[in-house]
Amino acid sequence: MTDSAKLIEVLGNVKDAIDAxxxxxxxxxxxxxxxxxxxxxxxGFRKVAxxxxxxxxxxxxxxxxxxGMDLVSTVGGSSGPLYGTAxxxxxxxxxxxxxxxxxxxxNMFSAAIGGVKMxxxxxxxxxxxxxxxxxxxxxxxxxxxxxxxxKEMLEAAAEAAAEGAAFTKTIIATKGRAAYLGERSLGxxxxxxxxxxxxxxxxxxSY
Amino acid sequence: xxxxxxVSHIAKLAEGALELGLLMAPEVxxxxxGGTADGGPGTDYEKIAxxxxxxxxxxxxxxxxxxxxxSSRMTAEMVLEDRxxxxxxxxxxxxxFVEGCVAAAVxxxxxxxxxxxxxxxxxxxxxxxx
Numbered sequence: 193m194t195d196s197a198k199l200i201e202v203l204g205n206v207k208d209a210i211d212a213x214x215x216x217x218x219x220x221x222x223x224x225x226x227x228x229x230x231x232x233x234x235x236g237f238r239k240v241a242x243x244x245x246x247x248x249x250x251x252x253x254x255x256x257x258x259x260g261m262d263l264v265s266t267v268g269g270s271s272g273p274l275y276g277t278a279x280x281x282x283x284x285x286x287x288x289x290x291x292x293x294x295x296x297x298x299n300m301f302s303a304a305i306g307g308v309k310m311x312x313x314x315x316x317x318x319x320x321x322x323x324x325x326x327x328x329x330x331x332x333x334x335x336x337x338x339x340x341x342x343k344e345m346l347e348a349a350a351e352a353a354a355e356g357a358a359f360t361k362t363i364i365a366t367k368g369r370a371a372y373l374g375e376r377s378l379g380x381x382x383x384x385x386x387x388x389x390x391x392x393x394x395x396x397x398s399y
Numbered sequence: 400x401x402x403x404x405x406v407s408h409i410a411k412l413a414e415g416a417l418e419l420g421l422l423m424a425p426e427v428x429x430x431x432x433g434g435t436a437d438g439g440p441g442t443d444y445e446k447i448a449x450x451x452x453x454x455x456x457x458x459x460x461x462x463x464x465x466x467x468x469x470s471s472r473m474t475a476e477m478v479l480e481d482r483x484x485x486x487x488x489x490x491x492x493x494x495x496f497v498e499g500c501v502a503a504a505v506x507x508x509x510x511x512x513x514x515x516x517x518x519x520x521x522x523x524x525x526x527x528x529x
Contacts, residue, residue, distance in 0.1 A: 232441070264477060268441030273473035311473055369469060 193342045194399070195291045196252050200244050202398045203259060207241040209394040210234050210387070217390070220383040224370040228269050229383040236267035236275070251290045256283030256300075270368060271384060274308050274321065281307030294336050294345065301329050301349075312367060319365035319377060321384035324356035328392050346396035353392040357385040401507040401516045402428035402458025404450045404489075405500060406466040406475045408441055410434035412496075416465075420500035424508035428457035442470040448478045451489050461513035462489035463503050465520060467496045490517060498523035 194202075210217075210233050217230030239262045247255045260279030264272050282300040286292055292300070305325050309315060316326045331352035335345040360382035368384075370377045403420065407413035413433030421429060432450040435441040447464075455462045464479065466472040472491070479489050490513060492499055502523035506516040 226440070228441070264474065265444045268435040268439070268443065268470070270470040270473060272442070272444075273470055273477055277477070311476070 193291075193293050193297055196250060196255060197248075198399075199252055199255055200247055202395055203237075203255070204241055204244055205398045206391055206394050207237040209390050210237045213387070213390050217383050217387050220381055220386055223380045224365065224373055224377045225383060226269070226369055229271060229387065232267045232269040233271055233275070233387055236263040236272060239263075239266040251286075251288055252292055253283045253285075253287035253289060256280070256286060259283070270312075271321075271387065273311055274384070277307040277311040278304035294342055297342075298329070298333055298336060301332065305329055314367045317363065318367040319360045319363050319370060319382045319385075320367050321382070321388045323360050323363075323382065324353040324385035324388040324392070327356040327359075328353040328388070343396070343399050346392075346399050350389070350392040350396035353385075353389040357381055357389040360385045400427065400458055400510065401460040401503075401513050402454035402462045403500065403503055403507065404429070404447070404454055404462055404464045404475075405431045405433070405496075406442070406447055406450075406464060406471045407431075407433040407496065408467060408469070408471055410438055412467065416497050416500045419497060420504035423501065424504035427504050427507045428454050429504070430454050442474040444474050444478060447475055448481070451478055451482065455485070455487055455489060459487055460507070460516075461487040463507070463513065463516050463520065464489060464491045465494060465496060465499050465503065466491060488513060492517045492520040494520040495524050498526070502526065 214230035214234040221227050221229035240259050256279050260276040264276035282304040285300040285303040314320055316322045328349040332345050332349040335348040365371045365377040405413040405417045410433035413431035417429055417431045430450040432447045436443045464475050466475040475491055499520035503516050503520040506519035
């Protein structure tokens with residue numbers, strides 16, 4: 193499905209996409225959070241991108257682990273430990289591999305989501321990034337089971353992530369800073385779900 | 400003695416809670432680890448890890464970490480997971496930030512062990528007006 197060189201290219205594209213969407217994500221966060229999601233994530237992925245040249249030739253597990261550690265050490269908000277744990281868990285699932293197939297990808301994605309649930313003590317339906325991640329994984333699994341190509345699988349995941357992010361507009365936050373708003377969080381898209389949709393779309397477009 | 404590390408999104412909040420806690424127990428080894436590396440609102444992994452290491456060097460009874468919310472707590476948990484197995488032990492308390500700090504400081508100064516200091520923090524709320 194993909195290799196280390198392609199992963200480095202994709203992560204560079206994710207950095208560009210987060211930069212381009214930083215203001216949009218921060219605006220979402222201004223409505224129901226502390227107005228820093230886009231700024232924080234952009235800072236984190238700039239550090240990731242800085243370290244990418246040194247990752248050439250490393251295996252996929254090592255690249256993802258470094259990505260996660262960079263996010264933990266530079267983001268400064270909740271998305272740091274959450275995305276950081278996601279990338280580190282995906283990396284652990286791909287430890288030592290320089291190429292991955294579809295099955296590996298699904299296992300890595302599942303491990304990443306497990307990491308977010310563990311770190312955030314959260315489940316789907318609480319208006320968090322998990323509401324974009326969970327549907328994306330299920331769409332990817334269905335596409336893979338139906339024998340679709342890797343590109344089609346990633347596109348299905350990206351579409352489901354976008355739908356999941358839009359869905360967060362219709363539910364009340366029960367985790368994270370937005371939970372303090374209760375019903376007043378209705379009508380707003382969760383910034384973490386939105387940033388995951390941006391990442392997933394970028395991955396699909398880069399493939 | 401058990402030591403304390405206070406983790407908050409806001410540097411002044413961590414320093415202030417600790418200042419209040421240490422009024423009754425100035426001898427307790429403790430550090431505040433609030434804000435990002437540049438002092439803005441947020442959490443910094445290295446700042447927390449550094450504080451835990453420095454306090455643990457002075458606190459033979461272990462370190463109790465008190466964090467306020469969200470990324471403070473999650474990042475503190477990652478720091479503690481990454482040093483798992485190191486001695487002395489460091490654990491996180493699930494407690495109110497200010498009252499927990501005061502209760503933990505008093506308990507630590509009394510020479511209580513890490514489990515008791517954590518329990519003191521976690522049962523701190525409302526104790527002064529019971």
